[in-house]
Amino acid sequence: MTSQAVFVLFNGLASGMAFFLVAAGLTWVFGILKILNLAHGAFFMLGAYIAFTVGGAWPASIWSFVGVALIAAAAVGALGYLTDQLVLKRLRNVDYHYALIATFGLMLFCEGAAKFIWGTDYQAVMPPPEIDRAIVVGGSYISLYTLFVIGAGIAVFAALEMIMHRTWAGKIMRAVSNDPWMAGTLGINVPMVLMVSVIASFALAGFAGGILVPNQALSPHVGASFVLYAFMAVVIGGLGSIRGTFIACILLGLVESANATFLSQYGGIAIYVMLAVFLVWKPTGLFPAQGAT
């Protein structure tokens, strides 16, 4: 029983942090642009493919693995700049329905591009050798890669919290998020802040792709399952709240993991129950922020 509980706990945390790595950029861009980027998962997928192309299927070490993830982050961040100039910039002052349609189209385009470049065959990437083994914790085998993903999620959360609450860049971003008109009236270059936020959000998606690609069947649809959980987490957390999204991801991960272990005949049902409960209990989310927080 204890070993099972330990297994559920670590697996749940790892799933939760994986969801968070994807959801962080999603909630950030929603908080500041008020655009729900349906293509976020597709850019996560591109990050995974870029990491696969740059680093190969067998990463040499944990350092080169992280380095490759950072390259994927930079590459997808650059794609974010292009996307902003070509698509998102045009959506700033139009009804949000257009943004949903446009980003959905963007998602289809990215998946098509990935099929064109990498084909539809499944690819696989191994975890780096140092963490490609398991240790025994409380009678349960936990892979080191699982612990690594948990650490990566916490690190990204801590970094975002630091930036948002302790630095001027964060305060400016939150000011633009809360009241772009007033921020601009004070002389803050609002279009530039929005552009930087988009690039950062995309870079986060690319980084998540590079970090999470091991143990996945890499295909042009690899983003779909992650992004579904990420959307749930963003809704439960309070649209635009990084803190809320973090907590929601942990809850989703733990609930999903417990569901898979203790109620495996009803796989996946618990998170939908949880989502329904939250929508009734706290329809505006755990941290109903006025903007990114």
Place this chain on the structure above:
Amino acid sequence: MLRIDRLNAYYGQSHILHNVQLEVGTGGRSSVLGRNGAGKSTLLKSITNSGPRVDGEVTFNGQPLGQKAWFKRAKDGISFVPEDRRIFTHITVEENIELGRFGASADRPVIPLSQIYDWFPMLGPLKARLGGQLSGGQQQMLAVARAIASRPRILLLDEPTEGLAPVIVEDLASIVAQICTELQITMLLVEQNIWFSRQTTDHVYVLDTGSVVFSGSWAEFDQDEAIRNRHLALA
């Protein structure tokens, strides 16, 4: 300092301002009086290009502003305190003031915080408090403090006395007059409170349904009873 020539402003199909002519000289201080809906706020938002569609010429500090984006105008030295104050609620009083510094430039260095707390003694003890935890009067003081932190050339004030207790209105009038005098700031004030306008400005415009119907000194304004009766519903 500020010259407005044949200014027309529109919100969608509504034509709000009609051929407005207005001028405020360097260091001068003018009021624009008018009823609700006369177009006073629209006038200020036309100067900052932050709302209506605008036609006509706004010349500031010798430069025509044209269609320059609203967020670039603070750097030229235009500081705008909107009617609803728009204090950032997620950061502290002091951080709000610091955000006001973005409009500063090499020839207009930021005003030190200590100087601002000297002018606004009410804000010093509140500096660590969040913007969302202030009373209306405190918010208004902060809005003005934030607007002058960049040492602007011109201060645009939109009905600063609205909803304030009379004692706060008196404080605000003397603070605004003092700062504008000490820093040589030009001011354009939009108000319904004639007492406040008289305390802080030396020239009056009256705006009615989007047109300037009077321009003169306070003495001329006082002599022209017809203007007051016809265009200002004075309570």
